[in-house]
Structure formats: C-alpha cells, structure tokens
Amino acid sequence: MKIIIEGKEIEAKEGASVLEASLEAGIYIPHLCKHPDLEAVGGCRLCSVEVDGVENPVPACKTTVQDGMSIKISTEKSDKTRKMAMELILATHPAECTGCPKYGKCELQSLYQYMGVSAERWRKKSRPVPNDSSNPLIDHLFTRCIRCGRCIRACRELRGVRVLDYQRTKDGIRVGVDGGLSLEEAGCKFCGACIEVCPTGSIMDSLGMKKEDMSYSDSVVPCRAACPAHTDVPRYIRYIKEGDFVKATAVIREKVPFPETLGNICNHVCEDNCKRNEFENPISVCKLKKAAAEGDDGSWKSKVRREAATGKKVAVIGAGPAGLTAAYFLAKKGHSVTIFEENEKAGGQCRYGIPAYRLPDDVLDREIGDILAEGIELLTNNKVENPKELLNKGYDSVLVSVGTHKGTLLPLEGNDLQGVYVNAEFLKKARQGQPLEVKEKIMILGGGNVAYDCARTALRLGAKEVHIACLENIDQITATKEEIEEGREEGIILHVAHSFLRIAGSEKVEGVELQKVDKFYFDSDRKAVIELVEGSNEIIPVDNVIFAVGQKPAGTEAMEIELTHGPYIKTNESSETSVRGIFAAGDVVTGTKSVISAIAAGRKSAEEIDKYLGGNGDISENLLEKETPDPYIGSCSGFSKIERTSIELVEADKRKCNFDIVEKTLSKEKAMCEASRCLQCDLRLNLKAPKMWNEY
Template identity: 70%
Template sequence: MWLTIDDKQIEAKEGMSVLNAALGAGIYIPHLCGHPDLEAIGGCRLCSVEIEGMDEAVPSCMVKVQEGMRVTIHGPKAEKTRKTAMELILATHPADCTGCPKYGKCELQSMYQYLGVGPERWKKKARTVPTDDSNPLIRHLFTRCVRCGRCVRACRDLRGVKVLDFQKTDEGVRIGTDGNISLKEAGCKFCGACIEVCPTGSIMDALGQIREDVSYGESVVPCRTACPAHTDIPRYLRYIKEGEYEKATAVIREKLPFPETLGCICNHICETACKRNELGKPLSVCKLKRTAAAVHSDEWKKNRKTAAPTGKKAAVIGAGPAGLTAAYYLAKKGHEVTVFESNEKAGGQCRYGIPSYRLPDEVLDREISDILEVGVSLRVNTAADAPEVLLKQGYDTVLIATGTHKGIRLPLEGNMLPGVMLNTDFLKDARRNQIDDPGKRVMVLGGGNVAYDCARTALRLGAEEVHIACLEGGDQMTASEEEIREGRDEGIILHSSHSFLRITGNTKVEGVELQKVEKFYFDENRKAVIELVEGSRENIPVDHVIFAVGQAPAGTEELGIELNPGFFVKVNSSFSTSMPGVYGAGDVVTGTKSVIEAIAAGRKSAVEMDRYLGGDGDISEELLEKETADPFLGRTEDFGNLKRLSPALMEPQERKKSFAAVEQTFTCGEAKCEAGRCLQCDLRLNLTNPRLWNEY
C-alpha cells in the first residue's frame, strides 16, 4: 500500500507501523523506546507524528499504515510533544556525557542533538542510585537509565528468560529483578541481549569484558576469538544441545580437519576465555567437540569442494598436524601436494609424542584418511631432500613442518648414565612397542603435560613407582589440572618446587638428588632465578630417569635456510623463510606448543602458499548451510549454578594396566546438558544495531 510522509510517497507492507515504514524508506523519525527487534510500546513519545484526520500527535510506532495515509513528521504538535518528552528524559539524566563509554554512539545523545533540545527548561532532579557491580558479566548504571523498557522486552519477549522488569523503589521506578535479588538468583542466562539493546549505556558489560585490542564482535564471543583456528564454538554447541551431531561436526570441520583428535587432546584455551568462568566453571568445549566428532558421520563431505587442478606442485616436509593441515587445504585449492614423512606412519607428535591412552591410533588414522581423500600424496619412511633440491625437482613451493622431535638433555652430573632417557625417544619407542623394561622406579624431570605423558606411560609399561620433579610450584606447573589429577590418582608421586641437582650412580642410574626451591622466577632478562632451601637435599632412589624439560627441532641446520636460536626455522609474518617459495609452520617455527596452534599455523601457511602459487588464498569453506539461530532461550531453573559435567574415566587401578582410552565420550544426555550451559554470547551479534539520525 502507499502512503505519504512529508510529501514523499512511499510503499509499505500491510501491518507495518508508520515508524518502520518511514525508516525502511530512509526517512528518519526520532525514536528511543523503539527497537527493530522488539515490539513497540510507544512509551517515549519521541516518535510522535501528525496524521491527517487525527487531532493530536500520535506515536508513529503504534499506528499501522493505511492506504492513502498522509503523515507529517515536523508539524508543530509533533515537535512540541517530542521536545517536551526529551526535556523530561534529560531532567534526570547525567549532564556530562564525556565520561560515558557510549559517548559518540549513544542513541539518546544523538536524539537530543537532532532535536536541538537541552534540559535547561526543567529543574534537574538528581538520581544518586549507585551503580550495581555485584553481578557477574553485567553492570547496571542506574543514573543513565531512561526507562525505555527495551531491556525488559528483550529479556521477557525476545529471550523468554523473564528476569528484568520495572520495579518501584524509594528512588522511583527503575529496572531490576523481582525482590531485588541478584541476576544469578533470578535465573538470568547472561546472554547480553539487555546490554545490546540499551540505548544509553545504562546496562553494560562488566569491566574488563570488552577488550580494546580486538573488535567488538571478538570481545563479545571470547571463546571463538581465543581458539587459534577461530572455530565457531557457540554455533556447534547449539547443534550439540539439539542432538544434531552431524551438523556440529560440519561446523567444526569448516576450520579443523582433526575434530576428534582435538576432542581427545586439545589444550582448550577457548575454555579459559569462556564467560561461564564468571559463574563457576567453563563449558567443556573440548569434550563436547569429541562427542560430536565421534559420531563418524560423512554427511559433511557432501559439501566439501575441491578446485580444478592448477598444475602447481607443493611439497610438505613432515606429516604432523601442521603439515597435514596445510596439505589438505592446498590440495583442495587444486594443487598437487606430496607429503614426505620420515617415520613409518603419519601423525607427527600426535602419533609419536602423545600416548594412545589419550589419543587412540584409530582416531588419528581415520582423520588422516579423510585428509588424504582430497588427493594428498603421502610418502612415509621417506626423508625429504633439502628445500632447494625439491624446488629444482619441479616443486613450486615447499613447506617445512617437521615439528620438534629432539628431546633436551639438561647438563646435570650423571646425565649420560645408562638408564637416562629423553622424553621424545621414550614416548616414540613406547608407541612403537619397543620398550621392554621401563625400570622399576622411574623419575621424570619436568612439570608439563609431556612429563605426565612419560610418567603415566612408564606406569603402563610396568614401572612400580614413578616420580615427577619440577622447579615450579603446584599452582605454577604447565601441566593441565586434568593431567595432574589423573596422574595423582594413578599413583604418580609429585615433587613440585624441587631443583634437580644431579643424577647419582656409577655405572648406571641409582637415584636423583633434589633440593627444595624457596623461590623460582625469571628476571628482567628472562633468566631463571632459583633460590634453594638450605638443608633440604634428598636423594630419591630410582633406576631410570626421563628428561621432559622441552623439545627442539632436529636436522634443520641442513635445510639451507635461516634459523632462529635453538635451530627453529625463521619465518616472517607470511610464514616465508629466507628462501623464496619455502615456508615454515608449526612447532619447528614456534617451539613446542599445542596441536590446535599447529593446525592454525597449517591453515595460515596454506593461505600464503596458495597466494604464492597464484591463487586467491581463500581456503574458507561452508560445509553446512547457515541457519538463523533461534533468539528465544527460555528459562532454565538455577541456570547460573549448573555444574560442569565431565566424561566418565576408567578407574585408576584398571587404566594403568593398559593403553586403553582413559576417558569416555559424553553420553547424548550428558552432552546436551553440558552444551545447554552455554551462554550463547554470539546471539547478541544477531540483534539489529539501530541507525542514528545522521546515518539516514
């Protein structure tokens, strides 16, 4: 139907409000309580207009369009109503805007500037209600509230949580919870919709939640930002909550070719960033990923696309997570990719550095097979030639992704005695079933996850007593809480805050001499400073010692490229080495980090190598059609206090007898419950951002 607004004829759909019809046609009508995603209530009166045939100005958000309707925005009655309404709002609003985080992007500020209105005609009525900083994630600055009701409608109607409402108090009407209880007690889901729709900054993210070093969207969804591969975590958690595991796996695989592998062993830094930490413990993102991927559906493959052959050839040295990831995406871009692996099987440290009780062979084999399906050629038991030679053999580009397979031996007295082993050799030999006697009493030196891998592997190989000693205190160890707890349950004896002085013995290992650490820290030059406790020396009798104090690359000095200290490959921001056409990625560049970081590096190096080969560098893929998430959340009893679930573990006395997987996957019921704890922070970004008057 057609109507006229300020002598301009526009077309509108039946049932639309005059306000939405005008805004849709690019005609601005002032409004504050109205929001594109919320039902109108006409409370602020700022959208008042004059309509032919009506005696008084009326809120345009409450009037439906009619055929032939004639609307005047700036008539005298409408202007008077708007200005009076704005002056009343400003009478109780702080006069100084400069200290407000919303300064320059506040809808109220924009509105009174547009109307040319100030609070001068009205006696100021100060509101001294203190800011409420008591709730996690959300702070409420009552003095900035204009009682537009947007937050109430977002909470009650849009999200269905029904926590916020107008409350009568001694200071007047304000927004709050029934009984003035905390948001957590009231059942808030901390989705942030109230923050997103607030026009003035009265409801804000708690201090520190919005970071200045990243975009607003990245701050709002910190788990996705923290993930090195930027996996869309909230999206796949929603699918898991709904039992749609195939869809969840497709979302994960849009960024990661190793979903189940990561579900077993990821260091899950996304969980550290999870906002749910403010309510107790984070989502079990890693284990939920495993549950989805363990369904083993090939449904995602139907949308996997591989480009036509480009005629370009790429060589990848090393079949670890970085190398295989890069190979996968390069092959999908149509390049001919050959991966060289000196070991008998692909997988890198996932295969030879992580015990099978954490990452079973069949999981790794299955996901490597998926990678090879796109046309990657794998040559195992094959040491690659130097990059310069490969380039002369016809390869157009080379990626070095050889990892860090060389253990580090500390310069201690006795470090070469029979019975002393390096972490990399020990774990690799164990994975190959080449260790007959791990020793009866074993000492592992180091405090990270690899140290626990060595210690727990020694137990499974038949060691009767296993110790771990490290310089760090228990709360400073780099090993995960899970590793420390599971190791303790299996009987591993931890000597934290201890320095290793020497390995004792004449013809073979007989013990390790330790001394308690008083202080351990790094000075301004990153040099370790260790202060020991006098008189605290002790000798722990053992017959085998395993160094687990770090790893380094092997053989990089023979590659003919520039290296960093420690024989790590030197690359620039585009992963290029000093030799044109040769790139580096993963642990061989960064030092030993995590599998997810190696995968992320593999992705980024594939982008740069594709560009070098003449491609556009776009390796993004959509394995699942985008669906608009339901904004309605509904109420969940005691949502803020829901406990984190963990998958079942094999009993300690049973699990240390074999290399069977220690951890089970979530049951479907457990997975749905755990995924249901997600705050779904990303739904905030689906809300429409109202345009200010100067944008029309």
C-alpha cells in the first residue's frame, strides 16, 4: 500500500508500523524503545508523529499503516511531545557522559543531540543506586538505565530465558531479577543479548572482557579469536549440541584438514579463553572436536573447492602439519604440488614427536590420505638440503616447513655419558618401533608436555621409576593440568622448582644432582634469573637422562637463506624468505609451538604463495551452507553450574603398559550434553545494530 510521509509518497508493507515503513524508506523518525530485532512498546513517546485526521500525536512504532495515510514527523505538537519525553528521560540520567564506557556510541546521546534537547528545564533527580558488578561477565550500571525495556524483551521474548523483568524497589522501578536473586541463581544463560540491545551504558560486559587491542567481534567470541586458525568454534559446537556431527566436522574442515588429529592433541587455547572460565571449567572444545570427527561420514568432500589448473608448480619441503596444510589449500587453488619428506612417512611431529597413545597412526593416515587425495604428490625418504635446487628444477615456488626435529642438549657436566638422550630422538625412535634402551630409573629434564611425552613413553618401554624435574614451580609449569594428572596417576614423580646441576657418573649415567629453586623469573632483558636454596642439593639415582628442554630446526644452515636467532628461518609478513619465491612456515620460523599454530601458518603461507603465483590469495571455502541459528535458546535452571563432562580414560595400571590410545571418545549423548553448556556468545553478533540518525 502507499502512504505519504512529509509529503513524500512511499510504499509500505501491509501490517507494518509507521515507524518501520518510514525507516525502511530511509526517512528518519526519532525512536528509542524500538530495536531492529525487538517489537516496540510505544513507551518512550520519542517516535510521536501527527497523522491526518487524528487530533493528537501518536507513537509511530504502534501505529499501523493504512492505504493513503498522510503522516507528518515534525510538527509543533509532535516536536513538543518528543521534547518533553526526552527531557524527562534526561532528568534522571547522569549528566556526565565522558566517563561512560558507551560514550560516542550511545543511542541516547545521539538522539538528544539530534533533537537539540537537554534536561536544563527540569530539576535533576538523583538516583544513587550502586552499580552491580557481582555477576560474572555482566555489569549493571543502574543510574544509566532509561527503562526502555529492550533488555527485558530480549531476555524474555527473543531468547526465551525469561530472567529479567521490571522490579519495584525503594529506589524506584528498575530492571532486575525476581526475588532479588543473582543472574546465576535465576538461570541466566549469559548470552549477552541484554548487553547488545541496551541503548545506553546500563548493561555492559564486565571490566576486562572486552579487549582494546581486539575487534569487537573477537572480544565477543574469544574462543574463535584465540584459535590460531580461527575455527568457528560456537558454530560447530551448536551442531554438536543438535547431534549433527557431520555438519560440525564440515565447519571445522573449512579451516583445518586435521579435525580428528586436533581432537586428540590440540593445546586448545580456545578453552583457555572460553567465557565459561568465569563460572568454572570451560567447554571441552577439543574433545567435542574429536567426537564430531569420529562421527563424520565424509559428505563434505563433494563440496570441496577445486579450481582449474594454473600450470604453476609448488614444492613443499617437509610433510608436517604446516606443509601438509599449505599443500592441501594450494592444490585446491589449482596449483601442482609436490611434497618432499625425508622420513618414511608423512606427519612431521604429529607422527614422530607425539606418542601413539595420544595420536594413533590410523588417525594420521586417514587425514593425510584425505589431503593427498587432492592430487598432491608425496615423495618420502627424499631429503632436500637446499630449496634453491627446486627453483632451478622448474618449481615456481618453494615452501620450507621442516619443523624442529633436533633436540637440545644442555651444557651440563655429564651430558656425554652413556644413557643420556634428547627428546626428539627418543620419541621418534619409539614411534618407529626402534626404541632407545631404557633401564629401570629415568630422569626427564624439562617441564612441558614433551617432557611428559618422554616420561610416559619411558614407562611404556619398561622403566620402573620415572622422574621429571623442572625449574618452574607448579603454577609456572607449562605442561597441561591433564598431562600432570595423568602422569601422576601412572606413577611419574614430579620435582618442581628444581635446578639441574650435573649428571653424575663415570662412563654411564648414575644419577642427577638437583637443587631447589627459591625464585625463577625473567628480567627486563628476558634473561632467566634463578635463585637457589642453599644446602638443598640432592642426587637422584637414575640410569637414564632425557633432555626435554626444547627443540630446534636441523639443516637450515645449508639452505642459503637468511636465518635468525640461530637456526630459524627469517621471513617477512608475507611468509617469504630472503630468497624470492622461497617461503617458510611453521616451527622452523616461530620455534616449537603447537599443531594448530603450524596449521594456521600453513594456511597463511598458502594464501601468500597463491598471490605470488598470480592468484587472489583466497583459500576460503564453504563446506556447509550458512544457516542463521535460532535466537531462541530457552531457559535452563542452574545453567551456569552445569559441570563439564569428564573424559573417560583407560585405567592407569592398564594404559601405562602399552601404546594404545588412553582417552575414550565422548559418546554422542555426552557430547551433546557438553555442547549444551556453550554460552553461544556468537548469537550477539547476529543482532542488528540500530542505525543512528546520521545514517539516514
């Protein structure tokens, strides 16, 4: 139907309000209680307009359009009504805006500036209501509330959580929870919709939740931002909650070609950043990924992006997670890719640095097979010492991703005795079925997950007593809590806050001398400062010592490319080395990090190599059509207190005797239950941002 606004004829949808029709046509009418995702209530009176044939101004948000209707926005009566409404709002609102966290982005501020209104005609009414910062994730600044009701409607109607409502208090009407309960007690799901729709700064993210050095969306969804590959964590967890593991795996594979591998061994920094940490334990993202990947049927393969052949040839040196990832995405961009791997099998540290009880061969073989199926040529037992040779052989570009496979031997007295090993060789030999000899008592020097890999591998090779010693105290140690606890269950003896002085023995290892550490920290120059406890020396009798204090690249000195910090390859922002056409990615550039970091580096190098070869650098793909999630999440009593689903392990006395996988996969029911703990932070980003008047 047609209506006339300010003399301009526009088309309006039947059943629409005057406000909706006007805004749709790009004609601004002041409003505040209306939000694009919420029904209006007509309470603020700021959208008052005059309609021909109606004596007094009416709220545009509650007036339905009629064919031929004529509306005037700015008249003496409507302006007076709006001005008085705004003055009444401002009379109880704090006069000082600059201290408000929403300063410059406040709808109320924008609106009263547009209207040219202040509260000077009205005596200010002080509302000395203290702020409420007692709830996790959400702060409530009651003095900034204008009682527009948006947060209540978002909570009750849009989300269906039904926690917020108007409360009558001795300080007047304000937004709160029935019975004076906390948000947690009332069953709040902390989805953040109330924050998102608040037009002022009354309901805000708790201090520290939003990071100034991060984009708004990254602050809202910190798990996705923390993932080096930016996997869409909330999206695939939502599919797991619905029991659709196939769709969940497709979402994961849009970013990484190793979902099941990561489900077994990822360092899950996403969990460290999960907002659930503000209550208790985070979502078990890593193990949910494993459950989803094991339930996959491979249907995503039909949607894989495959571009026409470009005629360009790329050589990848090193078949670890970085090299395989880069090769995978470059092949799908139409480039011919050959991988050169010096070992007998592909996989890099996943194959030779991570014990089979954490990551079985069949998982790696299956996922590497999917990668090679994109037409990639893999040449194993093929070591390339100088990448320039490949450029001379007709390859248009070379990626060096050889990882860090050389263990570090500390300059301790006795480090050359018989029975001293380094982590990289020890783990690799065990994985190859040619283990180094271990005797009854073993000492591992180092406090990271690799130290625990060595210790637990030594147990499985027949050691009777295994020790780990590290400089860090229990709060500083870099091994995960899970590794420490699983190691303790298997009988590993941990000596935290101990310095290693020497390895005792004449020809072979007889013991390790340790001394207690009083303080261990890094000074302003990043130099380690170690203060020891005098007289605390002791010798632990052992037969073998394994250094697990870091790894570094091998053979990079012969590559004739610029290095940095010793053997690491120097690259620019485009992952390119000092030699044109030769790129590098992964641990060989950054030092030993994590599998997911190597995958992310592989993605980045694929983008840059594609651009170097004349492509657009776009390696993104959609293995699943985007679906708009249901904004209605419903209520759940005690939601914030739902415990994290525990991961079942094989009993310690059984698992320490072999290299069989130690973790049991979550059942479908348990995975769905665990996924239901997600706060679904990303739903906030689907709410439409109201347009300010200057955008019309």
